[in-house]
Amino acid sequence: MSELRQRFYIENCPIRGEVVHLESVLQTILAQRDYPQAIQILLGEMLSATALLASTLKIKGRISLQIQAAGTFKWAMAECNHLGQLRASADYEEDPRFFQAENSSTVFNALVNPVLFINIEPEFGERYQGIIALEHDTLAGCLMQYYDLSAQIPTKIVLASTTERSGGLLIQLLPRNSEEEQQRVDEDLWPRLTMLTETLKAEELTDLEPTEILYRLYNEEDVRLPEAERLSFGCTCSKERCANALIQIGVEAVRETLEFQNPITMDCQFCSTRYTFTAEEAFGLFGKHLS
Ligand SMILES: [Zn+2]
Known part of the structure; x- marks a missing residue:
């Protein structure tokens, strides 16, 4: 059930989304350094988030999320490529706030002037960098702020991680062309789906299979599931x-x-x-x- 990215669609609705679940990939990456718990959880969330964002791109290449801050926290980075290979790392000074913190929001609140970079590096073609000042105390909140401002595609993201498992869900209301606009749409669809998504508990996101999560949330909808994609650890150094x-x-x-x-x-x-x-x-x- 682990190391999966499950896309989903809702039949006859302009809705797409995906669910990510990581276990051994997360543990492999976290074992590479002696990270404090809160930074492990932050990296877990960043890994699930990059795996979600990578799926929204239609390019060959890689996407990374990088948090930089002044002070004792230097940076944390997670990256995913089009093959579903993930890697992550963080650098920080010994700071009791990171070592005593139990969750990633505590780390977020301790950051000085934090900035989130979204880097997209196609194998061929121009690189793109988006920069977001972190105004929310969760990574999911910052990413939704980014989608609101730049992509203008209504997007709901939820992320959760422990030191063992991490999970994430992204759901988007896709833009419709003028012909599709003519069709009768369920006005309540997006508010209903986002409300349902908010009912998901962190432990459900980290512990349940993607298909089980989708069933619990959207079993009243006609959800379609293409074949799930495998995720793995992979480093591109050479x-x-x-x-x-x-x-x-x-x-x-x-x-x-x-x-x-x-x-x-x-x-x-x-x-x-x-x-x-x-x-x-x-x-x-x-x-x-x-x-
Ligand atoms: Zn390497």
């Missing part, structure tokens, strides 16, 4: 990407780094894979030989 990063900082910076670190080691911040570059390899990137 030696080639590290080499590109070294090329970006330039030969002088590489020379300086080699003075105190030879060979140069680069640890992936997501999966902790270590990449090493000897002086010869590092200079070779610039077409230079050791002299």
